[in-house]
Amino acid sequence: MRLLLKYDTNEVLRYLGYRGKPADDRTLKMIDEVYKELCKVITPKYIYKEYEYEKTDDSIIVNGIEFKSKKLLSHLKNSDTVALFGATLGTGADTLIRKYSFTDTPRTAIGQATAASLVENLCDLGCEEIKTTLGCELRPRFSPGYSDLSLSCQADFFKLLDMSKRLGVTLADSYLMTPSKSVTAFVGIIKKDGELNELY
Amino acid sequence: MSFIDKFGKELLFFDGAMGTMLQKNGLQAGELPELINLSKPDVILKIHKEYLDAGCDIVTTNTFGANALKFENTEEIVNSAVKIAKKAVSDVQRECFVALDIGPLGKLLKPYGDLDFDDAYDLFRQQMTAGEKAGADLILIETMGDLYEIKAAVLAAKENTRLPVLVSLIFDEKGKLLTGADIATAVITLEGLGVDGIGINCGLGPDQMLGLIKEMIKYSSTPVFIQPNAGLPVCINGVTSYNVKPDDFAEKQLEILKAGACALGGCCGTTPEHIKAMINLCRDEKITPVSQKNYTAVSSYSKSVIIGETPVIIGERINPTGKKLMKEALRNKDIDYIFREGVAQTDAGAHILDVNVGLPEIDEPEMMKNAVTGLQSILDTPLQIDTSDTVAMEKALRLYNGKAMINSVNGKEESMNSVFPLCKKYGGVVVCLTLDENGIPEDVSGRIKIAEKIIKRAAEYGISKKDLVFDPLCMTVSTNSQNAVITLQSVKRLRRELGVNTVLGVSNVSFGLPARENLNSAFFALALENGLSAGIINPKSDMMMNSYYSFCALKGLDENFEKYIENSSEIKQEAKSEGIADLKTAVIKGLKEQAREQTEKELLTKTPLEIIDGILIPALDVVGKGFEENTVFLPGLLMSAETAGVSFDVLKKEMEKNGSNGPKKGKIILATVKGDIHDIGKNIVKVLLENYGFEVVDMGKDVQPQAIVDKVKAENVKLVGLSALMTTTVPSMEETIKLLKEQTEGVCVMVGGAVLTQEYADMIGADYYGKDAMSSVRYAEKFFK
Structure with missing residues (x-):
């Protein structure tokens, strides 16, 4: 799996607080330089696992484990199955940004924003692959810690997806993920047949 | 069996x-x-x-x-x-x-x-x-x-x-x-x-x-x-x-x-x-017997360097000997200074970094540990642990992530008996100095004999010849004109006759003479030609690196002259000039080189204090206001702050000449709370506060509440900044605030971090919530007024 990730300039600027205002050329150039440095050190990877799931009034149950969240429940609307999805840029991004933080503060901030945009792009690529492989449609990603889905469910999520072994992402006691440029998410899967039935 | x-x-x-x-x-x-x-x-x-x-x-x-x-x-x-x-x-x-x-x-x-x-x-x-x-x-x-x-x-x-x-x-x-x-x-x-x-x-x-x-x-x-x-x-x-x-x-x-x-x-x-x-x-197959591989190599957590094929550069700059600023940094426990020196040398082309933090008045084992683990958190360059203190050596080797280079052992029994067991236990490639109880032999054969003795004793400890790199010692030519020749011949014979790798602290050769780089770079090229495997040099010196890249290019060790072209000084110089700006403009625009030059120029006519109050503070104010009004954004704010920092450094040196430390607006403790292991946001705030003239005591990340309280008492600090990134670590923030209020008096706490809001900050008893990096500067300014 060799992945070429791209950043989205508007997204990077938004993370940096530009609120739609344009950036000067020097900043744009710096973003691009940081992006190139990041490309040298990142090791992007993603994994997913498709599960049947059960619904209750306020939770979903995956492989016997309950994830309590009404928002997640409504988010998965019409989904036939659910994929547990995990992605990471690897430790290289963290090390580079840490290095910047001692030598070049502007690049520290730009590195954070650019890496965040890259991990979003990685998730998009991963979800595209799920679509093609399974021939399905996907609901938008929904991550532990969003809305009423408690961050502490990361522990169960990690177990189900075997994140540390398969992706090299580990969970601290505070549920922080390391490497920090990592994402976990539930993705609702709508099978093509199901969708057709609904349309007609 | x-x-x-x-x-x-x-x-x-x-x-x-x-x-x-x-x-x-x-x-x-x-x-x-x-x-x-x-x-x-x-x-x-x-x-x-x-x-x-x-x-x-x-x-x-x-x-x-x-x-x-x-x-x-x-x-x-x-x-x-x-x-x-x-x-x-x-x-x-x-x-x-x-x-x-x-x-x-x-x-x-x-x-x-x-x-x-x-x-x-x-x-x-x-x-x-x-x-x-x-x-x-x-x-x-x-x-x-x-x-x-x-x-x-x-x-x-x-x-x-x-x-x-x-x-x-x-x-x-x-x-x-x-x-x-x-x-x-x-x-x-x-x-x-x-x-x-x-x-x-x-x-x-x-x-x-x-x-x-x-x-x-x-x-x-x-x-x-x-x-x-x-x-x-x-x-x-x-x-x-x-x-x-x-x-x-x-x-x-x-x-x-x-x-x-x-x-x-x-x-x-x-x-x-x-x-x-x-x-x-x-079942009936035979296995292939394991063969011994004879390469010499060191590693970090993700990278290895093989010594002996193409010559290797070992950066010498993390060493207090003869370096005033490094000494001061070590005394002040300013570990960031060491980090910056490490990054600069790596960027300049060092393959391995020598780390020597020995000063009589500091706790060397503790500093060595912090320097080694700290450098490894930002760089994948393998390190050379350089100390004569075996306690510091063991502490560093134990926590080093990879196979380190060890500097050094020598032919004295006492040295071999203390260093070789550490090398055997933790792994490492040892720099072996060809001296013993009788000092440094004046002739080549004497140095070879000591090398042979070291190889033999190492073998008794189960350490193979490939994990030894020999330094036949380079004495200055100013005391004996034959010194360079003896060293070069020793390098050659060590390589040819004993088949071992070699290393030299190259710059010793010119000690006591003017224009040392001239001699150093010529001697370096000669040593390389005589079989030097690794040079301990200053990679930030263009002359030394030019020697190195030229040697590799001429000896066919640089395919397509790639490294040579990439590092040729002509090309490096291009990127400088951006038009001339005055100091205020330089700070507002974030032009570091110009700020340095302009500060020096201003010093001809103004005192440091006049420059700070009359130019730097107003410039920073322009940028700060711009940030608050959404015309300047985070990268610009940080570029200006760093540029002001460059100017402050110049002024600080000037003031030190006159025996003053320069004005500090107040001392602030910063920490990322217990459980929180990401500290980038806090580091950004730190740079801003420092460059706006505050003294910052940075306690790092994942800091215990009581440790923060103890530090506040010990440093007699009145303003504390805490950062928390996750909802799960906000309780540690609350606990820290509670302890501070219980055990100290008149201490204010400002908080910030991704998940915090004003309501949240009020709830946990914080005195101030900083919505972004700049607002913490503003609060600190008000606080110390």
């Missing part, structure tokens, strides 16, 4: 998967496999027996995750698991062995994660001592993706048990560990630790592993073993399965055996049928 008498000498077979077999025997999702040792020992016994019936020589205990992070009764579980395996083995006629299985802890070690190296060590020690006591024959540390965790595990095994230690790694298809190390780096590091076998398991099937095992054998002088999965995992409906059939698995394993592996087994998805098919096919 013991295990170690057989391993690597005759073909041995491991068993296959435990987890897969437990599932076949009815293990439920969410059930912990390790507990089955206690609840249904007969199931485990049956699985071991099936593998033994299939013909394997080694059974692996069901203890993969049996550590105290997951279980309170680790010892009981391990004891039971080993006893079951021993029972299974005792029932077969041939000689079989029980491997105590040790898996990863599932947590990342500091500085990347939140687990202390020493805590990881203790967790492993507990498992291993229980396993040895229960009668295991060897320790199998497997499915490991992090070299640092492996180091903790191997040290725990070697210091607390007498069992042989095998380590097996999980690679991705590109041959990288999860922490980024390639196969060569892993082998170099593990051989440094003196493990008895190195293997690959899990993650991949035998198809993908064949290429990786060949690469491993290319570098390894240690027996290599393999335990592939039964192919790549296929996941259907949350159920993972593996599709390589026993016969195909066996065919591939035979190929791997012929490539040079000396023990075969299976991981996820393999069954007694796989193992049986493999053994039937491979």
Whole structure:
């Protein structure tokens, strides 16, 4: 799996607080330089696992484990199955940004924003692959810690997806993920047949 | 015969998967496999027996995750698991062995994660001592993706048990560990630790592993073993399965055996049928004897440097000798200064960084530890631990992630007796100085004789010649015009006659003479031509690096002149001029070089204080206002702050000349609270505060509440800034604030971080909530007014 990730300039600027205002050329150039440095050190990877799931009034149950969240429940609307999805840029991004933080503060901030945009792009690529492989449609990603889905469910999520072994992402006691440029998410899967039935 | 008498000498077979077999025997999702040792020992016994019936020589205990992070009764579980395996083995006629299985802890070690190296060590020690006591024959540390965790595990095994230690790694298809190390780096590091076998398991099937095992054998002088999965995992409906059939698995394993592996087994998805098919096919094959590889190499957590092919640059700048600013940084515990020096040298082309923090008035072991672990959190450049204090040396070597370079040992008995045991235990390549009790021999032969003595004594400690790099010592030509010649001849003879690698502190040659770089760079080129393998030099010196790149280009060591062209000084100079700006404009625009020049110019007519009050503060105000009004954004704000910092540095030096430290607006303690291991936001705030003239005491990340309170008292600080990134760590923030209010008086706390809001900040009793980096500067300004 060799992945070429791209950043989205508007997204990077938004993370940096530009609120739609344009950036000067020097900043744009710096973003691009940081992006190139990041490309040298990142090791992007993603994994997913498709599960049947059960619904209750306020939770979903995956492989016997309950994830309590009404928002997640409504988010998965019409989904036939659910994929547990995990992605990471690897430790290289963290090390580079840490290095910047001692030598070049502007690049520290730009590195954070650019890496965040890259991990979003990685998730998009991963979800595209799920679509093609399974021939399905996907609901938008929904991550532990969003809305009423408690961050502490990361522990169960990690177990189900075997994140540390398969992706090299580990969970601290505070549920922080390391490497920090990592994402976990539930993705609702709508099978093509199901969708057709609904349309007609 | 013991295990170690057989391993690597005759073909041995491991068993296959435990987890897969437990599932076949009815293990439920969410059930912990390790507990089955206690609840249904007969199931485990049956699985071991099936593998033994299939013909394997080694059974692996069901203890993969049996550590105290997951279980309170680790010892009981391990004891039971080993006893079951021993029972299974005792029932077969041939000689079989029980491997105590040790898996990863599932947590990342500091500085990347939140687990202390020493805590990881203790967790492993507990498992291993229980396993040895229960009668295991060897320790199998497997499915490991992090070299640092492996180091903790191997040290725990070697210091607390007498069992042989095998380590097996999980690679991705590109041959990288999860922490980024390639196969060569892993082998170099593990051989440094003196493990008895190195293997690959899990993650991949035998198809993908064949290429990786060949690469491993290319570098390894240690027996290599393999335990592939039964192919790549296929996941259907949350159920993972593996599709390589026993016969195909066996065919591939035979190929791997012929490539040079000396023990075969299976991981996820393999069954007694796989193992049986493999053994039937491979049983009568002979293993290829392990050959000794003679390269010299050091490594970091993800990268290795081979010494002896192309010459290597060792950066000399992290060393207080003759460096005023470095001395001051060490006295002030200004570790950031060391980090910046490390990054600058790496960017300038250093392959290895020498780290010397020895000053009589500081706690050298503590500083060495902080410098080494700190540098390793931002750089993958291997380090050279440079100290004559063996306590500091051991502390650094123990916590170093990789196989370090050690500077140095010499021909004195006392030196060899204290350094060689450390080198043997932790691994390392040692710089050997050719001097002994009688001093430095004046002639070449005398130095060669000492080198021979050192090689002999090292061998007695089990340290091979390839892990020694000789420094025949370079004395200044100002005291004896023959000094350079003697050194050059020594380098040549060491290389030719003794076949060892060489290293020199190159710049000593010119001591006491003017225009030293001229002599240094010429001498460096001469030394390289005489066979110098590594030069300890200042990589920030263009002249030295020009010598180096030119030498490599002329000797055909630089393909297509790539490095030479990339580093030619003409090209480097291009990027400078951007038009002339006055100091105020330079700060507003963030032009560092110009700010430096303009500050020096302003100093001709103004005092430092006039420049600060009249130019720098107003410039920073313009930028700060712009940020608040959304016309300047974070990158611009930070560029200006750093530029002002450059100017402050110039002014500070000027003021020090006049004996003053310069005005400080007030002292602030910053910390990321307990449990929070990401501190980038806090670091940004720190840079801003410092460049706006505040003195910042940075306590780092994951800081205990009481430690912050103690620091506040010790430093008599009135303003504390706390950062928390996650909802889960805000309670530590609240606790810290509570303790501060209880135990100190008049201390204000400002808080910030991704999840915080004004309401949240009020709720936990903070005095101020900073919505962004600039607002903390504004609050601090108001606070100290």
